[in-house]
Amino acid sequence: MSTRDINSKIAVVINKNGMGTAPEELAHTLIKNYLTIINSEERIPSYICFYGDGVKLACEGSHVLEELKAIEEKGCKLVICKTCLIYNNLLESIKAGTIGTMLDIIDIQHNCTKIITL
Numbered sequence: 873m874s875t876r877d878i879n880s881k882i883a884v885v886i887n888k889n890g891m892g893t894a895p896e897e898l899a900h901t902l903i904k905n906y907l908t909i910i911n912s913e914e915r916i917p918s919y920i921c922f923y924g925d926g927v928k929l930a931c932e933g934s935h936v937l938e939e940l941k942a943i944e945e946k947g948c949k950l951v952i953c954k955t956c957l958i959y960n961n962l963l964e965s966i967k968a969g970t971i972g973t974m975l976d977i978i979d980i981q982h983n984c985t986k987i988i989t990l
Contacts, residue, residue, distance in 0.1 A: 881918065881983075881984045881985040881986060882917040882918055882919075882984060882985070882986045882987075882988065883917060883918060883919040883920070883921060883980050883981060883984040883986070883987050883988070884917045884919070884920045884921070884987075884988045884989075884990065885920075885921050885923075885926075885987060885988065885989040885990065886903070886920060886921070886922050886926035886929060886990050887922075887923050887924040887925070887926045887989065887990075888924065888925050888926055888990070889925040889926065889928045889929060890902065890903050891903040891906055891990050892990070900935055903929065903936060903990065904935060904936050904939065906990065907936050907939035907940065907943065908939055910943065911939055911942050911943050911946070914946075916943055916946045916947060916948045917948055917988070918947075918948065918949065918984065919948065919949050919950075919951060919980045919984065920940075920943070920948060920949075920950050920951070920969075921951045921953075921972075921977045921980060921981075922950070922951065922952045922953060922956075922969070923953035923955075923956050923974075923977065924953075924956060925956075925960075926956075927952050927953055927956040927957050927960060927962060928960065928962065930950060930952050930966055930967065930968045930969045931957075931962045931965040931966055931967060932965040932966075932967050933965075934967070934968075937967050937968055940968040940969065941967075941968050944968060944969065949969075949970070950968055950969025950970065951969060951970060951972035951976055951977060951980065952966055952969045952970065952971050952972060953972065953973075953974065953977065954971045954972065954973055955973075955974065957971065
């Protein structure tokens with residue numbers, strides 16, 4: 873069984889502009905490391921859902937755009953919450969993934985067997 877088969881029902885949720893509750897610089901380093909490693913080891917989830925401040929990672933100026941685009945090229949669907957983009961005045965700033973609704977995120981969660989929240 874390939875790694876892609878194993879991970880085909882996994883969704884990752886990113887709801888912060890970084891990873892964990894660490895100080896901002898460390899949180900940014902952690903999310904960059906996480907995305908770099910899953911990309912380099914071919915452990916690609918089917919979906920990554922962004923909401924809350926997590927949407928900022930998929931927008932212009934993000935320090936992880938290169939990693940997100942590489943993961944997306946390998947078949948992962950990046951879903952960015954439209955309501956959160958509007959709230960943060962970032963609707964026109966998205967640089968990776970596609971804009972989705974909360975219904976899209978709920979559908980993904982219901983159809984996956986494992987959800988990982990960072």
